[in-house]
Amino acid sequence: MKPYLSILMFLALTAANGVQGSDGSASRQSPWLLAPVLSSNPKLGTSAGALGAYVHQFAPEAPPSMFGAMAQYSTTDSYTYGLFARAYLGEDRHRVLGFVGGGKANNDYQDFLGSGREVSVTDDITLGYAAWLYRVSDHWYLGGQGLVNDYAMLGSNEFINIGLGLLGLDGFSSNALGLKAEYDSRDNTEAPNRGIFFTAGNLAYREALGGEESFDVYNASYAQYFAHGAGSVLATHAELRLTDDAPPSGYSSIRMRGYVQGEFRDTHSALVEMEERYFLAERWRLAAFAGVTCLLDSFGDCGDTSNLYAAAGLGVHFVLRPREQMTIRLDFARGEGGSQGLYMAFGQAF
Incomplete structure (x- = not known):
């Protein structure tokens, strides 16, 4: 599928959804949601798929919950699939997340791990994830999470497989348990205009849980939203991921x-990244975004520009379900060294 077909499909989707009332009234809005999922990248080819979900609000004070499935297939014979649930229960006292799925990705890396070499690699993964959080104050949630993971990385020939094995990049199978905390003061979970969303947690992969590897991963993410003008929003995001004794995979x-x-x-x-979401019309937004990632072994490494990777892009957003402010977006982003991509996705990037 050519990139311009993604744009045509996006326009067709928004036109088809234009028949809903602009007030997003419940009488004219089905609980069922269907959205395309598309991406096009010179290195990975073009992929197309769909996300289907049932949307239900368990209490007036709770955000909308979703239960659904997704699948995607690409021109490189890659695919992903999964079932997911995101539920806000008991007047948002309980938050439950779940995912079961997997896939295969045939990746043609032009500069694998910065080596300057072109490498063809197949990633094969099956995983399950679940998290439960309980509200302990107005905006704080505490709970736990668990993950079951079976991940294999295979090269296109035996020589590459040997090299990947020497680098420790032949994948791993491991299960993990951990804690998770959230602070959420957003005015809307789907397309916030103001507020803060902070998450932090750990996953302890252990052989004692039935896996092949024992290591730790720590994550923290912070997003803040600033409403301005007549419906525009400046969204900011920072994220940190730390590992301890992890295999290269x-x-x-x-x-x-x-x-x-x-x-x-x-x-x-x-x-760190930010995105300006400019109000264009009642159901339309224009977006401009930029960010930079530092890959590091120690925090002093971020002073070396060779460890920094920048990206920027433009997008257009359409409010697919006005009542919940659920959005579908079409983004084009460019990174360094000719890296770029075109993405059609459900929901905001952050």
Whole structure:
């Protein structure tokens, strides 16, 4: 599928959804949601798929919950699939997240791990994730999380497989448990205009839990939203991922639009990014975003520009479900060294 077809599909989708009332009234809004998922990248080809979900609000004080499925297939014979649930229960006293799925990705890396070499690698993954959080005050939630992971990385020939094995990049199978905390003062969970969303947690991968590796991962993410003008929003985001005694397959990578996740890795990662979401019309927004990621082994490494990776891009957002402010977006992002991508996705990037 050519990139311009993604744009045509986006326009067709928004036109089809224009028949809903602009007031987003419940009488004219189905609980069922169907949205396309598309991406196009010179290194990974073009992928297309769909997300389908049932949307339900368990209490007036709770955000909308979603239960659904997704699947995606690409021109490189790669695919992903999964079932997911995101529920806000008991007047938002309980938050439950769940995902079961997997996939296969055939990646043609042009500069694998900064080596300057072109490498073809297949990532094969099956995983399950669950988290439960309980509200302990107005905006604070505490709970736990768990993950079951079976991840294999295979090269396109035996020589590459040997090299990946020497680098410790042949994947791993491991299970993890950890704690998680959230602070959430957003005025809307789908498309916030103001407020703060902070999450922090750990995952302890252990052989005693039935895995092949024992190591630790720590994550923290902070997002803040600033409403301005007549419906515009400035969104800011910072994220930190730390690992302890992880195999290279469990290292941190670049998680920004414009890059292929996994091509560049290091022990830890830190990123900052922001996005201006400009109010264009009642259901339309224009977006401009930029960010930088540092891949590091120690925090002093971020002073070296060779460890910094920048990206920027433009996008257009359409409010697919006005009542909940659920949004579909079409973004184009460019990174360094000719890295770029076109993405159609459900929900905000952060």
